[in-house]
Amino acid sequence: MTDETMTGETTGADDVDAPMTNDQPAAASRTVAVDATDAVDADVQIGAADATDAVDEMGDTNAHAQTIAASEMNAEDVDAQPNVANASVRTDADADGDATDGVDATEATDTPHVEPLTTTYERLRHSTDAAELHEFARRPLPDRGEQAAFSRATALLEAVAGNPHTPEEDRVFLASTMPFPNVLVKLSEDPSAVVRQAVAANIDDKNWLVGRLTKDDTPAVRDEALRNKRTSWKMRLEGAQDPEMDVDTLDFLSRLGAELEPDANVVLSSMVRRAVALNPNASQEILERLSADSSDEVVHAARRRLGQ
Template identity: 70%
Template sequence: MEAQQNTEAEAEEDFEPLTATYERLRHSEDPEELHEFAVRELPDRGDQAAFSRATALLEAVAGNVHTPVEDRIHLAETMPFPNVLVKLSQDQDASVRKAVAANTDCKNWLVGRLTKDSELEVSSTALRNPKTSWKMRLEGAQNEALDADTLDFLGQLGVELESGAPQVLSTMVRRAVALNPSTSEATLKRLAEDTIPAVAKAARSRLNADEQ
């Protein structure tokens, strides 16, 4: 009986215009209804109309604060669709934005935006995302408010991490880490042994200054 009711509800939804369903979900205060849409399996991509409709409705669900936070995090972690991720990147809950920041299906411009997030856990996560541009990584390496662990991560780019990275860009990031006052002594000691003289010199200069 329940399965029949669900089938009838889905059939009824199919007859509802997309804009009407979108607005209903966008303003819904029913967490159970929103949960059902958040976890519903997407139609096959071969059915372009149904697939496009489903992803459009997920945007409405993602942007609704009444959608359970665990469902918003789930969408942020698993969705590859920019329209859905943009909504979630603006979520009032930092844990949702952090999940978006870690999503490797994110567009680089969206990850870049999250590197500027007011919450350090979000911005730090975005800086670790391989989709983050080198420009954003360099700005992060120069940010004195950044935590030591993330600075250590950035200080390994082009060496221990992403060894195939562009040498000029990764060198600029590591040197910026070496010059950052918030970089830990352990990271500085490693950078002082960097094979690139400019990086090693910057790190040694910082270490010497700290000893005086």
């Protein structure tokens, strides 16, 4: 075989193979087209599947929302039932309240009218009805815990105490037993010396009130006031120095800090006894007793009066 033959055969073979080589791009194109179609179909299927899943999810969501809404509605229904019961209870309570209001109104209607304090006070202050005044003077006082009633009663006692038409025995009773300054002040100005004397002896007197009674015009009132433990030492000293003081009162004052009130202030009580020793109305018996007093000043004053 010659070289040309070999070359021709080779060339022919190349020609035969050439068309096959030229067809490869077309086949590749067809393959790509098929792949693209498959991809599109796959995407469509995936999209359809996603859409179906989305619809299913929406359905599930709506169903869940409906379930929640139904639960809330049921809960509201459950809550509404106690409210209905409460409304019934309130209605019953309101009915009871209305009934109670009716009872209160009836009780208020049945409550007796109470006269204003100022009206009652003025009426008693100017009353000439001895029986009414006696009844008020002897009426038991309310308990102190009932403050309004207690204050009213003590205020009315002041009006009764200051009324001269109140029987004297009732005024003496009030002067002897009442601890209230407003009542005792009224009675300390009473025209009856017996009433004033009862005030002077009252151990609930304020010291300024009993001190004022030590200057009373009636000796019995002064004497009683000086004997009252509420009397200040100043008032007692002035009483011991009074040249018009009676012997009985001087005798009482001469024993203060010794036989009477032994725990009294030593200096003040000895000053009172010394003043008694110097008083011109002191009796011989008083002077002799004071001449043996425990205080040197009292002894010296008494002995000088005795001329010793």
